Amino acid sequence: MSQEFTHLDSAGNPSMVDVGAKSVTQRMARARAIVILGDEIMDELEHEEIHTKKGPVFQTAILAGIMASKKTGELIPLCHPLGLDNCQVAIHVNDKREVVIDCTARITARTGVEMEALTGATVAALTVYDMCKAFSHDIVIREVKLMEKSGGKRDFKRGE
Numbered sequence: 001m002s003q004e005f006t007h008l009d010s011a012g013n014p015s016m017v018d019v020g021a022k023s024v025t026q027r028m029a030r031a032r033a034i035v036i037l038g039d040e041i042m043d044e045l046e047h048e049e050i051h052t053k054k055g056p057v058f059q060t061a062i063l064a065g066i067m068a069s070k071k072t073g074e075l076i077p078l079c080h081p082l083g084l085d086n087c088q089v090a091i092h093v094n095d096k097r098e099v100v101i102d103c104t105a106r107i108t109a110r111t112g113v114e115m116e117a118l119t120g121a122t123v124a125a126l127t128v129y130d131m132c133k134a135f136s137h138d139i140v141i142r143e144v145k146l147m148e149k150s151g152g153k154r155d156f157k158r159g160e
Helices: 057-070 114-132
Strands: 025-036 086-093 099-109 140-150
Touching (some): 025 114, 057 086
Antiparallel strands (some): 086 099
């Protein structure tokens, strides 16, 4: 492998990456989760929202995604604790009747925010699952993936 794992020291032990010598730059990452709810639940969709006894599903998932992004450093070992400049979660239903969750995290720092964006999208998707499981357990969180990142050593952009 031409690349080495960044979170291992020379002896192969877990190690936090030292970002002290890196330049402070504006960094952004956007991650996406796709949730398949099925027709039974999607038939409950009204004005781009699903209302349950627990409350509005997408609005609750947005809050959960933002809260999770802010706590990424507490959830994932060796992740730097970061004070985000901004975090936005957007949810929409595409033409295939899939729930699309995008989480965008921004920071001015020495390290990137990919994990914060991925965590936010994942927890938002899990929140949708949790709030809809009373209707059906045939819910699938199909994928979570990094869509783009910028401001670090290498920028990245995946096709939509």
